[in-house]
Structures are given as C-alpha cells and as structure tokens.
Amino acid sequence: MSITVAAITFGIIFLAELPDKTALASLVLGTRYRAGYVYAGIAAAFAVHVALAIAAGSLLGLLPHRWLEGVVGALFLAGGLMLLLHKDEEEEEGATRNPASSSFWRVAGTGFVMVLIAEFGDLTQIATANLAAKYDDPLAVGLGAWLALCAVAGLAIVGGKKLMQHVPLALITKIAAGVMLVMAGVSIVEAITG
Numbered sequence: 001m002s003i004t005v006a007a008i009t010f011g012i013i014f015l016a017e018l019p020d021k022t023a024l025a026s027l028v029l030g031t032r033y034r035a036g037y038v039y040a041g042i043a044a045a046f047a048v049h050v051a052l053a054i055a056a057g058s059l060l061g062l063l064p065h066r067w068l069e070g071v072v073g074a075l076f077l078a079g080g081l082m083l084l085l086h087k088d089e090e091e092e093e094g095a096t097r098n099p100a101s102s103s104f105w106r107v108a109g110t111g112f113v114m115v116l117i118a119e120f121g122d123l124t125q126i127a128t129a130n131l132a133a134k135y136d137d138p139l140a141v142g143l144g145a146w147l148a149l150c151a152v153a154g155l156a157i158v159g160g161k162k163l164m165q166h167v168p169l170a171l172i173t174k175i176a177a178g179v180m181l182v183m184a185g186v187s188i189v190e191a192i193t194g
Helices: 003-017 021-032 035-062 065-093 104-118 123-135 138-164 169-193
Strands: none
Touching: 003 123, 003 138, 021 035, 021 104, 021 138, 035 104, 035 123, 035 138, 065 169, 123 138
16 A cells, blocks of 8 residues: 555545535534534445445446436535525424434434435545546555545534534524535536536
8 A cells, every 4th residue: 555645645635525515514414413423424424435436436437427417416405405494493493402313323324324425426536436546556545535535524523613603503504505505506507508
C-alpha cells in the first residue's frame, strides 16, 4: 500500500466532497441527534460506497447521465420536502424528540441509509473508481477516499453543533431544505436538457 497514493486520493476526495450534499445531510443530522451516532452510520455508508467504487471501477461512469441526474434530483427534492414537512409537524404538535427515536441503531441507520442513497453515483464515488483504476492500488485508494469522506462528514457534524449555538434549528432546517430544493431543480433541469 502506497502512502503517497492514499494521500493524493485523500486530497482529491476531500476537496470534491466539501460542497457535496452529504456534508449538508451530515450537518442537519448532527444538529438533531447525537454526533457519534450520526457519524457511525455515515462512516459505515461511506465504507460501502468506497468498496463499491473500488469493486465496480468504471462501471459507475457508464450509467446514463440523464437518468442519474433525474434520480439525484428526485432524491434532493424528497430530502428538501422531508426537512420542511418534518419541521412543520414538530411546530404543529409542539413535539420534543422521543428518546426511543434517538437510539443508536435508529440514528446510525438513518445516517447510513441517507448517505447510501445520496452518494450512489456521486462525483466522489466515480472519482474513487477512476483513482483505483489509475493507480492499481485499491487498498491505498480505498483508505484515502474513506478517510477523506469521513473527515468531511466529521467537520459538517461538528460545524452543525457549533452553528446551533448561534442560529436556531428552525432556520438551519429551512436553509438546508432550500438548498436541497435548489439542487433538486438544477439536477432535474440537467436531466431534462442533458
């Protein structure tokens, strides 16, 4: 295993993941639930994605672009609407978080599923596959990519906790939902126009 290849991969994937939807999802989940639980689920999902990218290699890049953008757009739209509707339910009912709903398995599972779906065919997954093909060192590429993805998620979760000290959760949720809806629109337009 080459440390140089792992470091190159880390740098590329870290920079590519910073503006990604998963960082946004990590931030939102981190503001609502225990950070360690969220992080465990997200890190596990990233491990699956990196393994798929390494195993599948360039096959992910062969998916029809329009179809992939349409699916991504629909996922953003669903995520944005879920954030808005979930917030509205809490306001109407004056609900507080049920301790059973914030168990380790439920929170980690939510983070896992959200990232698993959102990252399918993502730029970082395709970049990981390309790097694995280029360097012919799957262990170094896989480790570098996974560490980079986990680092970005960790920063987003910690950033979300710090952000909540200064900005109300309702505003964070509305902004996150708005960003997801804009991203949904961009992806759907890209799917239609090609």
